[in-house]
Amino acid sequence: MTQSREVLAMMDAHTTTFGRKRGCTISRCGGFLLGALFVLCLVATGLLVYHFAPCLNGRSVTINGSNDPRDDTMMETARSFSASTANKKKIDVRLPRSIVPHSYELKLIPFIWEGNFTFHGEVRILVNVTQDTENVTLHAVDMKIDENHTSIREYSSTAGASVNRTLKIDCQKNDTARQFHIIQTTDTLKKGKQYTVYLKFTGYLNDYLQGFYRSSYTVGNQTRWIATTQFQATDARRAFPCFDEPALKASFQISIARPKNMTSISNMPRKGEPQPVSGIPNYLWDHYERSVPMSTYLVAFIVSDFEVLRSPSGNFSVWARSEAINQSLYSLDIGPKVLEYFEDYFKIKFPLPKMDMVALPDFSAGAMENWGLITYRETAMLYQEGVSTSSNQQRVATVVSHELAHQWFGNLVTPSWWTDLWLNEGFASYVEYIGMNAVEPKWKVLEQFVVHELQNVFSLDALESSHPISIEVGHPDEISEIFDRISYGKGASIIRMMDHFLTTEVFKRGLTNYLNSKAYRSAEQNDLWEALTKQAHKDGVLSSDKTVKEIMDTWTLQTGFPVxxxxxxxxxxxxxxxxxxxxxRNGTTVVEYKExxxxxxxxxxxxxxxxxxxxxxxxxxxxxxxxxxxxxxxxxxxxxxxxxxxxxxxxxxxxDKTNWQLIIKQLNNVMFRDIGTINRAQLIDDALNLARAGRLDYTTALDVTSYLAHETEYLPWKAALTAMGYLDNMLIKFPGYDKFRIHALKLLDNVYKQTGFKDTPGDPQLTVFTRIDVLSWACSFGHEDCVRNAVTQFHNWRNAPNPDKNNPVSPNLKSVVYCTAMRAGGEAEWDFAWQRYLKTNVGSEKDLLLNALGCTRETWILSRYLDWAITDNSGIRKQDAARVFGSVANNVIGQPLAFNFLRNKWARLKEYFGTSLLTINNIVKSSTKRMNTRFELKDLLEFVTEHREELGTATRTVQQAMEQAEANIRWLERNHATIREWLNRNTA
The missing domain is CATH 2.60.40.1910 (Immunoglobulin-like)
Structure with a gap:
């Protein structure tokens, strides 16, 4: 699955009213008792802090910094939350292994019209009994099972698949906490025998973008409805009763009923002709071929009125709204090429007879690798030449390559449990670059990997509240938590490291052996290490006393990374x-490890x-x-x-300082390109982050960046602007920021002149990316030429005869032009951009406008924008709510608005996103990332204290937000004066 940047759901503080508002009075005695209770609460809180704060994951922590004991107590309270969360008693959510599935026959009828949105279904599961039992335990949630129709029958394959006898059912019950449906029998299911379990059920096509859900789009004034699925990680159980764990693979024979004027698709090709649905006029059954063995989370089916385009071979198809189908031509062009490339890379043919890719109007993640039926949000699959940007095009290529890589690594061989999710996502996140490089070699994406993945994930993995790549998880909330940059970016980075130290040929041969040996089954990371070790020993790239496991366990089982x-x-x-x-935290925290x-x-x-x-x-x-x-x-x-x-x-x-000075001397030489481009990016990123962590003085780190006045390559500039972005966020509210802006503009001057404010056709991809980054920074700092160009281009668009069809702004400049115009303008500019957002048919254009709308300096507009993000029928889709929060929070005046909205509208957010809490992580991250004062941390702690039991999948993200806020505070105390002095000297 490709995670989008915008993912998570939020909830808010409810207020309790006292006194006159509730029409009651408090007696003097009652007041005394309340006062005593308040004191007791304070004492209890102190005891909790005392109990939890000293120990974190087996390490004692000593804080150095402020002399105010209240400040240290506040910091310790943040740690107590992490400790108490880690110490929560966990329930065992794993299914018993006395019964395992062999095959499913699933029939579903979704009713897709306003006011109904239900589905009826029945499933017959052939199971194998591995030990005597009187219980059949499987998953089911958010559905009603008709217990009167439940049956369990002994199955005999020798009698022509005849049924021998029916077992008597004693009772059925739900274990809500573990999302189990348990069928207890009077008779014993015998080890070694097979039985068919039949259940009939009804469910609701929800609008939370999980399980079997509904989506919609409009044509004119007419709403068109879609029924579609998103099952990873634990939501197949919301669509049908099943054994919803990745290792419990089975084959699926699926039948979907749909209106005559719509189509359905599923993992496998349809067999035969559609058949009428008895008793339901105008509905037809589509029956699909039996699938290969696969995990429940990879099952998919869609009912829609979409249009389809097919490859010349006919076995690769793309689906989208009829108004957007031509935007899928790029995906249809590169998809078969990437698929063919991976067949050669893995030396294994694609196992299924067809591949469908579908662009959905509403989708929570970026895309999902369902076997033979990949689903995407529109921006991850559709590209409109002349409207979409080069970045949009690369995004499409990236996601298509990622999901196709999963067809082998994840689908053919699946992790036995979500502990090894990183094997799925880390591997696909690395190989996506290799597949993309095969079809778009001019983009130099293998170089881009360093700044987009490796350096990007370093910042998260440097937090104490990070987690190992391979981590024990149980409850679905915990599983959702690890769909993060650690599993994706760090996983990809250590696999890339392994590719280099084993050599690519050894790496690829080991992968092929692994996939062949575990095909259609599940595996653990040790299985991969064993296959790679055998190949490495055979080819002599590792000595016989070394194993891949010995090396890689230090990277997957430990938190963090070394310097x-x-x-x-x-x-x-x-x-x-x-x-x-x-x-x-280095420089402010002493961490004493047991080892x-x-x-x-x-x-x-x-x-x-x-x-x-x-x-x-x-x-x-x-x-x-x-x-x-x-x-x-x-x-x-x-x-x-x-x-x-x-x-x-x-x-x-x-x-050491001498070597740093020798490097700085080389960088400031006309021969600075003697140092490779990637390593120039590395030196900048390492220097600024070593200084941020207190391991290098800022004078040296900033001296390293001074050479940028002559740099024009994308990678060093991307590394620099990302690392300097932290300085910008920290300094912008404090004295001396003007000097930082002057220094940054001085560094940007040459590259600004080189790239210019013109999108030239035929420019290399990295030149385009450099231009956009440089212009974004220059305009945000008020560079006169930059702002004038942007405002003029936006003005020309507003005055165009038909602005919805005639946009004179070059696609690659849109992000800069739109945001700058919002920042420099007012309500009229905002309203114009909002209308263009509502009317455009191109998803990538909607994304650009959503981001730009958060750039306005009108606080009331920003507040209204946040409100619209969680208002039905406002025009903002639920999948895009986190993007709105991120856009507003990226605005220096918007970040406190976003956090206050989060606090004050918690209940409303919780209601709006329902049980789908995925969006909350990005909302928390964006709303808290600039926090760097004790007052802001205090507000965050109060929010966490009030809602600590309701955070769900956001628990780890909240821990990281508190740690990051604390680190920001310490950073300012330690470094602000030094940086200000350096800037004064270098901008005189």
Missing amino acids: VTVIRDYNRGSASLTQERFML KPKWWIPITYTTESSKNFGITRPSHWMEAETSLTLPNLGANSSQWVIFNVQETGYYRVNY
Whole structure:
């Protein structure tokens, strides 16, 4: 599954009214009792803090910083939340293994019209009994099972699939907490026998974008309805009773009833002709071929009136609204090419007879890899040339490649449990770049990986509240929590690291062996490590005493990542390397581990004399040891050394001051390109984040960035602007920010002139991306030429004869033009953009406008915009609510509005998003990311304290938000004066 950036649901503080508002009075005695109760609560809170704060995951924590004991108590309270959450008693939500499914026969009738939105269904499951039992336990939630029709019958294949006897059912009950439906029998189901379990049920086509749900779109004034599915991770149980765990694979024979004027599609091709539905006029049955064995979360079916386009071979199809079907041409072009490429990459033919890809108007994630029927939100599959941007096009290619990679890695071989979700998502997040590079080689996406994935996930993984890639999860809320950047971005980054240290050929052969040995079954990460180790030993890239498991367990079972500190001996030409976990709290927190984490680190480096930035196989290993000595670097005392070539290793690098100065000298030389592009990006990202963590003085880190005045390449600028974005967020509300703006504009001056405010056809992808980033920063800082160009282009659009059809703004400049015009304008500009949002038929254009609408400086408009995000029929789809919050929170005046809305409208948010709490994570992240004062942290803690039992899937995100806010506060206390002094010196 591709996670979109906007995902999560929120809820809000309810207020309790006292006194006159409720029409009651409090006696003096009652007041005394309330006062005593208040004191007792304070004491209890203090005891809770005392009990929970000292220990976090087996580590004692000492905070240094403010001298105000109230501040330290506040920080400790944040930790007590994390500790108490971690210590919650967990229920076992795993199904018993006494019965496992063999095959399903599923029939569903969705009623897709206003006022009904129900579905009726029946399922017959052939099960294998592995041990004697009197219980049949399976999953079912949010449906009504007609218990009068439930039956269990012994099955005999030898008698022509005849049924021998019916077992007597004693009772049926629901275990709501575990989402179980339990059928208890009087008779015993015998080990080794097969039985058919039959259930009849009704459900509701919800609008929470989960399970079997409804979606809609309009043509003219007419609403068109769709019934569609989203089952990952635990929502197949909302559509039909089933054994809803990834390891419990079975084959599926599906029948879908649909209105005559609509079509249905499912994982497999339809067989035969549609048949009338008895008793329901104008409905037809579509019967589908039996599937290969697969997990329930990969089952999919859709009823719609969509149009379809097919590839020349006829076995690859794309579906979309008739008004948008031509926007799917790019997907139809690259989809078969990527699929064919992966067949060659894995050396395994695509296992199914067809592939359908569908663009849905409402979809919670980015896309979902249902086997043979991939579903997408429209922006992830549709591309309109001349309207959509180059970034939109790359997004489509990325997501299509990601989901097609899953057809093997995830679908053919599936993780046994969600603990190894990262195997699915991390692998697809890496291989998507390889598949995309095969069809769009000019984009240089393998280089882009470093700044878009690896450096991006570092910031999250540097928090103490991060989590291991492979993590035990149980309840569906916990499973939803780990669909995050750790599973996706970190997973992809360590797989890329493994590709480089094993070599690509060994890596690919090991993968093929793994997939063939586990085809149509489930596996754990150890199965992959074993296959790769065998191939690595066979080809001699790992010595016989090393295993992939030994190396990779240090990366998957431990939280965080290391920083390697290189201290050179300039007289002897040697270097001493040490490793330590990198955390953003460093310098403010002393963490005492029972056993310090250590990683197997592949060491690569190059020197000023060799300048070899092409060799990425490790020359040495830090074998989970604290230190390593390299006796001869091959560099003299006046030459720099750079470690982690092409940043293939998942770690940061720090150097002694002399080596940093040698690097800075090279960067400020006209020959700065002697350092490879990826490693220039690495040096900037490492330097600014080492300084952020207190491991490098900001004077040195900012000196590293000074060379950017001559840099024009995308990767270094992307790394710089991302890292400097943190400085911008932290400094913008404090004195001296004007100097930061002057310094940034000085660095941008040359690259601004080089890229210009004109989108030139035929420009390389990375040039286009550089231009957009540079213009975005320049306009946000008030660069006169930038703002004038943007406002003029927006004005020309407003005055165009037919602005809905004639938009003179070049697609790639739209994000800059739209946002700048909103920022510089007022209500009239906002209303014009809002009308264009409502009227456009292109999903990517809607996204651009949604983001831009949050750029206005009119606070009342921003507040209204947030309100519309959770208002039915406002024009903003539920799937886009988090995008609105993110847009408003990215605005310096909007961030407190977003958080206050979150606090004050919690109940409304909870009602609006229902049981689908996925959107909450992005709303929490965006609404809290700029917090850097104790007052703001206090507000966040009050919010968390009031709703700690209701956070659900957002629990981990809230922990990370509190930790990040605390780290921001400490950062300002430690660094603001130093940075301000440096800026004063360098902007004089």
